[in-house]
Amino acid sequence: MEKITSFTIDHLRLIPGLYVSRVDFVEGHPITTFDIRITNPNEEPVMNTAEIHTIEHLAATFLRNHPTAGPKTIYFGPMGCRTGFYLLLSGSLTSREIIPLMTELFTFIAEFEGDIPGASAKDCGNYLDMNLPMAKYIARKYLTEVLTDIDDSRLLYPTND
Template sequence: MNKIESFKIDHTKLKRGIYVSRRDQIGAENVTTFDLRVKEPNNEAALDSAAAHTLEHIGATFLRNHSEYGDKIIYFGPMGCLTGFYLLLNGKYDSKDVVSLIRELFKFAADFEGDVPGASAVECGNYTLMDLSLAKTEAAKYYAEVLDGIGLDNLNYPE
């Protein structure tokens, strides 16, 4: 089997940031997959699964209701390794194009109050796997330490 593209990235050099993971063309449409790397792989603890699940619910709801990008959102969810999230957008984008959107998203999550969207037995298959407090902490940390002063090293995969 051929190695998939994401396994070709040297994760020992990968910093937290916003990266274009891949671009695909499906018919006449372009899809951009972003790697929202919240944790430095293999150097810091992965996201807690309950925090990641909570951020997925808050993030997906925020993004699909966004006034500018809502109709372009295809998917938002955690990576299997729990070091970040994938965001798929309809269109051809670079990392710098979505910095403001990702800042809005993680600021919203860090400041979120109230019931987590979709956190009921009727709406979610594992609704008890939620930790709003930890999700807010992780969102605030990513915002303050990465997104607030993001630079080129955090927008382009390492060579």
């Protein structure tokens, strides 16, 4: 079998950033998949499931309720390797175009107070696996170390030389 696109990226050279993973077409309409890389693959510890779960609940709620991104949001969820998240948006978009949205999203998470949306036995299949303080820490770290003054090294995948 042929390798899928995400397995062709050199994870030894990949750093935390905001990348276009791929653009697919569904009935002629583009869908952009973004790689929101939070930790340095194979270098830093991966995120634990509780903070991933919390970020997923907060981000999905924020994005689907966003006045402009809401109608374009198809999916937000974690990578199996626990080093980041995938965001699927309707349209052919660049990483640079969504920096303001990602800054708004991660600021929302970093500053969130209160009950996590959907964190109840009625609404979620694993509602006890949440860690808001750690989710907020990760969001602040991503904001300051990645999104602030972001450049092409964190917007374009490393080339396979």
